[in-house]
Amino acid sequence: MISSRIRFSPMLALMAFFLTVFTAQAVTPPTPLVNARAYVMMDYNTGHIIASSNADESHGPASLVKMMTSYIVGRELERGTISLDDTVTVSRNAWARNFPGSSLMFIEVGREVQVEDLNRGIIIASGNDACVAMAEHIAGTEDGFVNLMNAYARELGMTNTTFSNSHGLTSEGQTTTARDMAILARALVRDVPGQHALYSEREFTYNGIRQYNRNSLLWDRSLNVDGLKTGYTQESGYHLVTTAVDGDTRLITVVLGTNSETVRAAESKKLLNYGFRYYETVKAYAAGEKLASQRIWGGSTDEIELGTANDVVVTLPRGQRQNVRANFVLDQSLDAPLPAGETVGTVNLTLNGEDIASFPLVTLSSVERGGFFKRIMDSIKKSFSDE
Structure with a gap:
């Protein structure tokens, strides 16, 4: 018979104490306070909502509308109904002068512009004029394009969103939620990766005018942010939809109705840091x-x-x-x-x-x-x- 005796060791007891403390501290803290009217943080791979507040509360979407416009552009490019080499003649409806004081690509009526340029003008420069030009190129009229936008919203499960124009300037009946914008962001990354890639580009020059992407987190070296879209109107406040990657985990955050550009970036970064620090995407089986x-x-x-x-x-x-x-x-x-x-x-x-x-x-x-x-x-x- 073989027997063994375990002698008491103060060092082992101390190690056991620290192990117990470490295990007890391995908990997930609550979501930090987020200074926004509504927010959502979603795991892209699973669609799981990690954290949210007022996720289904209605808000004016502002330029986040352009995410749906560019999503449809991407789908039409993949279907082959349009190509990046197509030339679009700028109509009077799409003329930059129709949108004074707003974000523009600065296209001129009667000018021929390639789809490739208009696409970047929508995504990087957030051009309201570029949105109307592409809407007319795809659907004939902006009203027809809006019908397409709402059809895609229903298909994607954006149950609390209604679009009434292609660019996001305040319009009666145009509304969305933080949850719906997270759903749209996930679809954009998943379904039209070529479009998603453009959202990480920091600048765009057209007609001698250089414009910078308004998503300041693209310059943040502490995070691997590769999209997506900013938005602002006086009525809605400052919005930001972001997506970033850390290892096998991709997160999507939506913050709606903050008080400034600085705040929307800071609150989005706060959510991303929390999500990556305390959560992970795991292949269970x-x-x-x-x-x-x-x-x-x-x-x-x-x-x-x-x-x-x-x-x-x-x-x-x-x-x-x-x-x-x-x-x-x-x-x-x-x-x-x-x-x-x-x-x-x-x-x-x-x-x-x-x-x-x-x-x-x-x-x-x-x-x-x-x-x-x-x-x-x-x-x-x-x-x-x-x-």
């Missing part, structure tokens, strides 16, 4: 990874492996991956034959006893019908089973 084996009746084998068809990606407080638990619920009896990839239930993920996500549970392999005798025996066994 890989596509095709076995989560469970389950009895299958009347098959060539007695068990079938179950898992998920896609990677299971979740937003977690940092350091909590090991505390995620998975359980599954079947929504049908498992009877052969069953093909691979068949949805048979739901995987529920919990963290410290709280539900955090749900995903379809699928079969990871196919199971053919068993022989006649096997099916008879399984039928008898099943009649005595609780499954």
Whole structure:
């Protein structure tokens, strides 16, 4: 027999004390106070809202409207209905003189301008005139383009947003929310990456006029910000939608109704720093990874492996991956034959006893019908089973 004796050590006791203290301090602090009328912080990869205040409160969107305008430009470019080489003749409606005192690309009536320039004029210079020119090029009239904007808003799930022009100057009935702008920002990054890339450009020169991107966080070396859009009207205040990356985590922040350009940047940075410091995007389970084996009746084998068809990606407080638990619920009896990839239930993920996500549970392999005798025996066994 081998025995061992553990002697008391003051050093070990001290180490245990510090370990206990460290573990106790590994908590996620509350969201810092954000000086804005409304805000949202979203994990781009999962769509999870990490923090928010007044997320569904209505606000005038100001130039954040241009995110939808440029989103549609990107979709039309991908469809091939327009190209960057197209030339657009500037109409009287799009003339810069129609928008005195506002942000402009400074295009002139009757002038031919390429789509590539107008696109940058919308995204970087925030040109109201460029928006009208592109709207007319795509839909014939700005009113027709607005109909397209609202159709895309419904498609994306922006349930509390209505557009009434292509540029964002105050207009009756034009309204949005912080949540809806986060949804739009996520779609822009996901669906039209070529457009998203332009949002990180710091300046644009057209007709000898150099203009700088108003998103000051593009110059902040402490964050990897690569978009997205500023907005301001006297009625709405100062807005900013940002997106930034740290490792595998991309965050989107929306702040609406701040008091100045400086405040909107500072509050956005505050949210991004908090999000990256205390949260992470984690692949909890890989596509095709076995989560469970389950009895299958009347098959060539007695068990079938179950898992998920896609990677299971979740937003977690940092350091909590090991505390995620998975359980599954079947929504049908498992009877052969069953093909691979068949949805048979739901995987529920919990963290410290709280539900955090749900995903379809699928079969990871196919199971053919068993022989006649096997099916008879399984039928008898099943009649005595609780499954």
